[in-house]
Amino acid sequence: MSKAIRKVLIGGNWKSNGDLAFIKSFVPSVLNTLKFEDSKCQVVVSPTSLHMHLVKTLISNNVQVSCQNVSQYPSGAYTGEVTSKMLKDLGFNWTLTGHSERRQFFSESSDVVAVKTKEALDEGLNVIVCIGENLTERTENRTFDVCISQLTPILKNISHLKLWKDIVIAYEPVWAIGTGKTASPEQAQEVHFKLREWLASNVSKDVAQETRIIYGGSVTETNAKDLITQADIDGFLVGGASLKPGFTAIVDSHKYKF
Ligand code: PGA
Helix, strand or coil: CCCCCCCCEEEEEEECCCCHHHHHHHHHCCCCCCCCCCCCEEEEEEEECCHHHHHHHCCCCEEEEEEEECCCCCCCCCCCCHHCCCCCHHCCEEEEEECCCCCCCCCCHHHHHHHHHHHHHHCCCEEEECCCCHHHHHCCCHHHHHHHHHHHHHHHHCCCCHHHHHHHEEEEHHHCCCCCCCCCHHHHHHEEEEEEEEHHHHHHHHHHHHHHHEECCCCCCCHHHHHHHHCCCCEEEEHHHHHCHCCCCHHHHHHHHH
């Protein structure tokens, strides 16, 4: 296999899970024992915004901490919102945007996701932008069109080409999230390849080569190797399995890339 040209990114999305006891045990016993070289891999975990600070304080290695969602507004009278500026101020450098659960349960449109992404990028955050089709859309052969319809508003909102270096695209088919039904390595690779082609035609060839496109949806320690060895899969966004000791094996799978 040829040498990976992009640094692998392994994200852990804890969703609305975790409490004090879990964090005080999981961070030292799992996160702090992860071993990876910064030049080859980044590990970014996303606890709830309430728990982010504690997790960051307990981490003793190069694991980074991300928010799961961020406000589309700057600071001001927006009750309940966490802003990009606040994240930067507290030393956090990452956020997710557009997770399918935000789109599904909180009615976030692709336009809102694009505004959030722009707000975060303009504040200097790295953003993991989540896209993906649901089962009906896949059955109707609309996977790629749906992904592009979700990415297009983001593309339109990005003020400088250089901001693409701060974007990671997470392809997460909705039918694979939390269901135990992973996309096959070939299914995932096909979408990642097309997304890269789309970036080459619509942004630039360099951006297409440099942008990490990671896969999410029932990634486990068992299927990680077959997925990561696909040419256009640059890492994972892991939900359920990121809360278990097996997360170590998922992080270790990045070694198959090099
Ligand atoms: P899952 O979730 O790994 O539990 O399927 C992935 C995600 O929602 O990011």
